[in-house]
Amino acid sequence: MSDLILHHYAGSPFSEKVRLILGFKGIPWRSVIVPNMLPKPDVMALTGGYRRTPFMQIGADVYCDTALMCRVIDALKPEPPSYPMATSGIADVVAQWADTTLFWTAVPFTLQPAGAPHVLKDATPEMLKAFGADRAAMNPNMRRATVTDGAAALHTYLARLEHMLHDGQPFLLGALPSIADFSAAQSIWFIRLAPPVAALLEAYPKVCAWYERVNAFGQGSFTKMTSAEAIAIAAQGAHAPLSFSAEPGLAQGDDVTVTPTDYAHDPVAGRLVGLSRQEVVIARTDERAGTVHVHFPRIAFQIKKPQPA
Numbered sequence: 001m002s003d004l005i006l007h008h009y010a011g012s013p014f015s016e017k018v019r020l021i022l023g024f025k026g027i028p029w030r031s032v033i034v035p036n037m038l039p040k041p042d043v044m045a046l047t048g049g050y051r052r053t054p055f056m057q058i059g060a061d062v063y064c065d066t067a068l069m070c071r072v073i074d075a076l077k078p079e080p081p082s083y084p085m086a087t088s089g090i091a092d093v094v095a096q097w098a099d100t101t102l103f104w105t106a107v108p109f110t111l112q113p114a115g116a117p118h119v120l121k122d123a124t125p126e127m128l129k130a131f132g133a134d135r136a137a138m139n140p141n142m143r144r145a146t147v148t149d150g151a152a153a154l155h156t157y158l159a160r161l162e163h164m165l166h167d168g169q170p171f172l173l174g175a176l177p178s179i180a181d182f183s184a185a186q187s188i189w190f191i192r193l194a195p196p197v198a199a200l201l202e203a204y205p206k207v208c209a210w211y212e213r214v215n216a217f218g219q220g221s222f223t224k225m226t227s228a229e230a231i232a233i234a235a236q237g238a239h240a241p242l243s244f245s246a247e248p249g250l251a252q253g254d255d256v257t258v259t260p261t262d263y264a265h266d267p268v269a270g271r272l273v274g275l276s277r278q279e280v281v282i283a284r285t286d287e288r289a290g291t292v293h294v295h296f297p298r299i300a301f302q303i304k305k306p307q308p309a
C-alpha cells in the first residue's frame with residue numbers, strides 16, 4: 001500500500017498535473033477528495049489554513065503547492081526523471097510560466113458562459129453562484145480578461161507551444177518528458193473539459209498530439225480514502241527528517257506565518273522547523289491531526305514573524 005496521499009478533486013487542473021506525474025512515475029497513491037470551495041474543515045485540520053488544491057500528505061507531513069510536491073515526488077522515485085538533466089533549468093522556467101500565465105489565461109477563458117456549464121456539469125445555479133463568489137474572494141485583485149482578450153492571449157500561447165514542437169520532438173523540450181510538459185498539459189486538459197471552447201485547439205495539431213502523449217501516462221493506480229482516515233494517519237504518523245539553514249532574521253523555533261503571495265492569501269501559523277532556499281517547513285498542532293509539519297516552497301510564499309506589540 002502506498003504512503004502517498006493526494007488531496008484533490010476531479011475538476012482541478014493542478015491536481016491533474018500531479019495525477020499525470022504519478023502516472024508517469026508509476027507511484028501508487030491514495031486519493032482523498034476535497035471540496036472545490038470553502039468551507040474545508042478537514043483540509044484546514046491538515047494544512048492549518050492553506051486552502052488551495054491539491055496538497056499531498058505522507059504520514060504527518062503535508063506538502064503545499066505542486067511546485068514543491070512534484071520535487072518531493074521526484075525525490076521519492078527519481079526514475080524516470082521529471083527534471084531531466086538535459087533540460088534542467090529551462091524546464092522549471094517553462095513550468096513556472098505554464099503554472100501562472102498560461103493557467104490564468106486558460107482557466108478564466110474556459111469558464112466563459114459557453115464553457116462553464118461543461119466544466120461544472122452537475123452544479124445547480126446556486127452552486128455556480130457560490131463557486132463564482134468563492135473564487136472572486138480568493139483572488140479579489142485579479143482583473144479577469146474579457147473573452148476576446150483571453151482568446152487572443154490563448155492563441156498566442158498555443159502558437160508558442162506549437163512552435164516548440166515544430167521539429168517533431170515528442171515533448172516540449174525534446175525527447176524526454178519534463179515538468180514543463182505536465183505543467184502545460186493541465187491547462188490543455190482543462191480547456192478540453194469544455195468542448196465548445198476546446199474547438200480552438202484544432203488549429204494546433206502538434207499541441208493536440210503532444211497532449212495525447214502526455215495524457216497517455218495516465219493517473220497511476222490509486223485507492224480511495226476518506227479525509228477522516230487521512231487525518232487519523234497524520235495523528236499517528238512519523239515526520240520526515242528536516243534540515244535547517246538559518247537566514248537573517250529566521251531562527252529554528254521562531255513563531256512564523258507562511259502565506260501565498262499570489263492569491264488565496266491565507267496565513268498558516270506555526271513554529272519554524274525546516275528552512276532552505278527551496279522550502280520552508282512549519283510545525284503546527286491540530287486537535288484531530290496532531291502535530292503536522294506543513295511544507296511550502298519559497299517561491300511565491302512569504303515567511304513573516306509576528307510584529308512585537
Ligand SMILES: N[C@@H](CCC(=O)N[C@@H](CS)C(=O)NCC(=O)O)C(=O)O
Nearest residue numbers: 012013014036051052053065066067
Ligand atoms: N500554485 C498552486 C496553485 C494551486 C491552485 O490554484 N489550485 C486551484 C485548483 S486547480 C485552487 O486551489 N482553487 C481553489 C480551491 O481548490 O479551493 C499549486 O501549484 O499548487
